[in-house]
Amino acid sequence: MIIKILFFGITADLVHTTHLTLDIDKDVKVASFKAVLESKYPQLKNVNSYAIAVNEAYASDDLILKENDTVAIIPPVSGG
Amino acid sequence: MKRTSIKITSEKLDLQACYRFVEDDACGGITAFIGTVRNDTQGKEVHQLDFSTYKPMAIKEMQKIADTALAKFDIKKIAIHHAEGMLQIRDIPVIITASAKHRKAAFEACEFAIDTLKETVPIWKKEYFSDGEVWVNAHP
Numbered sequence: 001m002i003i004k005i006l007f008f009g010i011t012a013d014l015v016h017t018t019h020l021t022l023d024i025d026k027d028v029k030v031a032s033f034k035a036v037l038e039s040k041y042p043q044l045k046n047v048n049s050y051a052i053a054v055n056e057a058y059a060s061d062d063l064i065l066k067e068n069d070t071v072a073i074i075p076p077v078s079g080g
Numbered sequence: 081m082k083r084t085s086i087k088i089t090s091e092k093l094d095l096q097a098c099y100r101f102v103e104d105d106a107c108g109g110i111t112a113f114i115g116t117v118r119n120d121t122q123g124k125e126v127h128q129l130d131f132s133t134y135k136p137m138a139i140k141e142m143q144k145i146a147d148t149a150l151a152k153f154d155i156k157k158i159a160i161h162h163a164e165g166m167l168q169i170r171d172i173p174v175i176i177t178a179s180a181k182h183r184k185a186a187f188e189a190c191e192f193a194i195d196t197l198k199e200t201v202p203i204w205k206k207e208y209f210s211d212g213e214v215w216v217n218a219h220p
């Protein structure tokens with residue numbers, strides 16, 4: 001199934017893009033998605049840590065991704 | 081009556097607007113937190129800061145903070161405005177105002193809002209030095 005991925009902050013610099021679409025297995029949990037992402041982009045391991053947001057809300061590792069979800073890679077925030 | 085004002089803008093933040101929004105006949109005090117761009121990070125001279133946001137999610141997270149502050153503290157209204165784009169030294173990246181019948185709740189709400197914003201709202205700043213640029217908090 002197809003999902004849309006958004007990169008922000010340092011992660012956008014590391015993967016050299018701000019967005020892309022990825023074809024992943026059905027019913028994949030956020031935790032396994034992160035593993036897939038890191039095997040595709042090992043440079044993401046250099047980031048301190050990052051959170052995942054699905055459809056504009058923070059997602060836990062056991063959330064199951066659905067077709068057409070928008071998954072955002074959220075490196076440590078530094079607003080204010 | 082609208083009790084929260086949430087905004088992300090590439091224009092200059094308007095302190096007067098944040099103040100006017102929270103003004104209320106029943107309030108005895110208004111607190112304001114104004115974040116300003118500082119000229120150094122750990123002894124290194126900063127020239128400017130570039131703020132980028134995941135805007136739709138950042139707006140939602142800021143709204144959550146405002147709603148939580150209303151529930152948690154005895155305040156009347158709260159405004160949380162954040163800037164995006166390139167800011168210079170002394171520019172204002174964030175303004176938070178809160179009004180309350182009594183001052184303590186307004187102080188607490190402001191502090192809660194800025195502390196939580198710095199932890200949860202998807203906004204990132206890049207610091208520009210004379211010899212390069214660095215995403216804040218990005219590396220161990």
